[in-house]
Amino acid sequence: MSEIIEINYGPLAALIGVWKGDKGIDIAPESDGTEENPYYETITFEEGGDLTNGEEQVLAVLHYRKIVKRKSDDGIFHDETGYWMWDAKENVIMHSLNIPRAVSLLAGAKLNDSNYKNGKLSIDISAGIDNEDWGIVQSPFMKQKALTKNYRQELTVENGKMICSETTMLEIYGRAFEHTDKNELTLQS
Ligand code: HEM
Known part of the structure; x- marks a missing residue:
């Protein structure tokens, strides 16, 4: 009889599935100001099993894909993929994020009891160009013209509802831009 191995996804278990939302607001830079884009999106989180690093660190892994469409024309204007990883021993959560502007990052945070309260999961995770642990990699063009300096993601998940809030600090068009x-x-059944 083959053995069924149960993966312990810890906090990541709450993310698994297909999520849809249509109340998105994006604030993005323009050379002469700011653009505001109402959007809708689908985020799919799939189980990726677990793996061992250096024969000692075990990571439970989810792969995700996030597709964001502008309400005004239904066109895809943000496409993101990567992994969420959880180290049960250290209770560290990590999010690798890649966008096809040639920007990638690894955000991370150590969790504690305050991240899980009354069935609600709250994650506050960040990365920065000066952060030695959780960094940002970007192309020479982006470094020069549209530098991502810091990234922060706040995520809450409760009863099949997710609130996702992201702040990306840029240096673009000669100014700092939030x-x-x-x-x-909502988690789709
Ligand atoms: C829902 C998520 C996001 C949406 C809808 C979005 C949308 C946009 C839009 C509309 C622009 C203006 C330029 C354009 O029209 O293409 C932009 C610029 C930019 N975004 Fe995002 N973005 C998102 C998340 C992110 C994230 C997570 C990062 C990086 C960590 C990022 C990095 C950038 C950068 C570096 C630019 C400047 C490039 C430029 O305007 O020439 N964005 N984004």
């Missing part, structure tokens, strides 16, 4: 995205999503 690029923000926020949406509420």
Whole structure:
């Protein structure tokens, strides 16, 4: 009889599935100001099993894909993929994020009891160009013209509802710009 191995996804278990939301607001830079884009999106989180690093660190892994469409024309204007990982021993959560602007990052945070309260999961995770643990990698063009300096993601999940709020600090068009995205999503059955 083959053995069934149960993966312990810990906090990541709450993310598994297909999420949809249509109340998104994106604030993005323009050369002569700011654009505001109402959007809808689908985020799919799939189980990726677990793996071992250096024969000692065990990571439970989810792969995700996030597709964001502008309400004004139904066109895809943000496409993101990566992994969420959880180290049960250290209770560390990590999010690797890649966008096809040639920007990638690894955000991370150590969790504690305050992240799980009354069935609600709250994650506050960040990365920065000066952060030695949780960094950002970007192309030479982006470094020069549209630098991502810091990234922060606040995520809450409770009873099949997710609130996702992201702040990406940019240096673009000769100024600092707070690029923000926020949406509420529902787990599809
Ligand atoms: C829901 C999520 C997001 C949406 C809808 C979104 C949308 C946009 C839009 C509309 C622009 C303006 C340029 C354009 O029209 O293409 C932009 C610029 C930019 N975004 Fe995002 N974004 C999102 C998340 C992110 C994230 C997570 C990062 C990086 C960590 C990021 C990095 C950038 C950068 C570097 C630019 C400047 C490039 C430029 O305007 O030339 N964005 N984004």
